[in-house]
Amino acid sequence: MGSQKQGLMWLTGLVFLNILVLSMADVHHYEFFLQESNFTKLCSTKNILTVNGSFPGPEIRARRGDTVFVNVHNQGNTAVSIMWEGIEDSNNGSNQLIQPGRNFNYEIELDDKIGTLWWHATSAWARATVHGAFIVLPAANEDYPFPTPDSDKTIIIGIYIYIYMEELTEANQSIALGQSDVYTIDDHTGETNGCSNDTMFEYQVDYQGLYIVRIINAVNETMVFGIASHSLTIVGQRGAYSRRSFTNSLTLAPYQVIDALLCANQNLGHYYITARPSSDTTRSTAGILRYTTTST
Numbered sequence: 001m002g003s004q005k006q007g008l009m010w011l012t013g014l015v016f017l018n019i020l021v022l023s024m025a026d027v028h029h030y031e032f033f034l035q036e037s038n039f040t041k042l043c044s045t046k047n048i049l050t051v052n053g054s055f056p057g058p059e060i061r062a063r064r065g066d067t068v069f070v071n072v073h074n075q076g077n078t079a080v081s082i083m084w085e086g087i088e089d090s091n092n093g094s095n096q097l098i099q100p101g102r103n104f105n106y107e108i109e110l111d112d113k114i115g116t117l118w119w120h121a122t123s124a125w126a127r128a129t130v131h132g133a134f135i136v137l138p139a140a141n142e143d144y145p146f147p148t149p150d151s152d153k154t155i156i157i158g159i160y161i162y163i164y165m166e167e168l169t170e171a172n173q174s175i176a177l178g179q180s181d182v183y184t185i186d187d188h189t190g191e192t193n194g195c196s197n198d199t200m201f202e203y204q205v206d207y208q209g210l211y212i213v214r215i216i217n218a219v220n221e222t223m224v225f226g227i228a229s230h231s232l233t234i235v236g237q238r239g240a241y242s243r244r245s246f247t248n249s250l251t252l253a254p255y256q257v258i259d260a261l262l263c264a265n266q267n268l269g270h271y272y273i274t275a276r277p278s279s280d281t282t283r284s285t286a287g288i289l290r291y292t293t294t295s296t
């Protein structure tokens with residue numbers, strides 16, 4: 001009898017909790033403007049397709065259970081559709097092209113997804129520059145199933161296609177890489193090129209800080225990612241928490257996303273962040289993890 005009563009109370013509690021989670025869900029509205037923008041990299045200026053002039057595009061942030069509307073306005077010259085990797089959009093929008101001058105309002109319901117997902121143009125040629133992170137935080141009353149991080153950072157591994165970026169068309173359904181193409185961390189090409197406009201990705205951390213690093217492989221190749229002298233703890237993949245595992249470097253399959261914990265527990269200083277294709281150790285790109293000094 002007692003245990004039955006307890007069971008009932010437990011059940012009532014669960015139902016109440018669910019209602020609480022649902023009633024606290026938010027609705028977010030994002031406006032994306034697909035537009036051609038000039039970017040100077042590798043000593044030359046190219047016209048590339050971007051969202052709101054940025055590459056990678058804007059980051060979406062919502063909580064588990066929220067609804068997100070993304071109104072995509074196509075101000076470019078070619079038809080494009082956007083895919084929400086690992087998430088269904090309620091209007092079946094990923095199947096239809098948005099013609100130049102038109103818009104489409106995607107509706108995304110975040111039922112039980114958690115962690116880092118991403119969005120990208122559906123066609124191979126456009127997704128090289130039209131992509132960004134889609135971050136699903138725990139619901140307002142939920143905790144992480146690991147120590148609460150101080151903050152988080154998205155790192156998108158991409159590729160900058162040097163030759164005729166502006167000539168890529170719907171016809172380029174699979175992109176063959178050339179020798180002049182470089183891998184990027186966010187939009188940074190790293191230090192390998194000697195062009196004054198090329199910069200290195202930099203990530204500032206506090207000593208003893210705990211961070212979620214959200215690594216998105218936006219490249220159609222298996223990539224190896226690592227931070228010198230630091231190990232990473234994998235905590236999430238594919239919109240779900242995963243079994244924790246420790247590693248010195250991450251191997252990401254094409255278009256894979258991994259959430260990892262980083263503890264800034266080394267000597268103050270700076271450390272290389274590297275990303276390279278697993279097939280070629282010579283073509284890596286680098287960024288820097290920099291410990292902030294207490295005086296600043």
Ligand SMILES: *[C@@H]1O[C@H](CO)[C@@H](O)[C@H](O)[C@H]1NC(C)=O
Pocket residue numbers: 030031032033052058
């Ligand atoms: C994109 O640009 C438009 C127009 O400037 C702005 O209203 C909108 O908020 C921007 N969207 C994002 C996600 O930054």
Ligand SMILES: *[C@@H]1O[C@H](CO)[C@@H](O)[C@H](O)[C@H]1NC(C)=O
Pocket residue numbers: 036037038047
């Ligand atoms: C990009 O640069 C070209 C050549 O300098 C210029 O004609 C064009 O207007 C620029 N486009 C944008 C979107 O700024």
Ligand SMILES: *[C@@H]1O[C@H](CO)[C@@H](O)[C@H](O)[C@H]1NC(C)=O
Pocket residue numbers: 040041043044045195196197
């Ligand atoms: C760097 O960018 C500036 C302005 O964006 C441009 O005037 C300059 O020519 C660029 N330098 C190189 C080496 O491309």
Ligand SMILES: *[C@@H]1O[C@H](CO)[C@@H](O)[C@H](O)[C@H]1NC(C)=O
Pocket residue numbers: 091092095
């Ligand atoms: C979504 O699009 C596909 C392909 O165009 C179609 O077969 C399917 O019926 C659509 N689903 C809905 C719910 O509209």
Ligand SMILES: *[C@@H]1O[C@H](CO)[C@@H](O)[C@H](O)[C@H]1NC(C)=O
Pocket residue numbers: 164167168169171172175176
């Ligand atoms: C993409 O397609 C265009 C037109 O078909 C072609 O001129 C260009 O060389 C292609 N680029 C790549 C990288 O395949």
Ligand SMILES: *[C@@H]1O[C@H](CO)[C@@H](O)[C@H](O)[C@H]1NC(C)=O
Pocket residue numbers: 123124173174175220
């Ligand atoms: C990714 O690469 C594979 C194998 O090279 C190719 O078959 C596929 O079309 C590529 N996908 C995209 C989106 O480029």
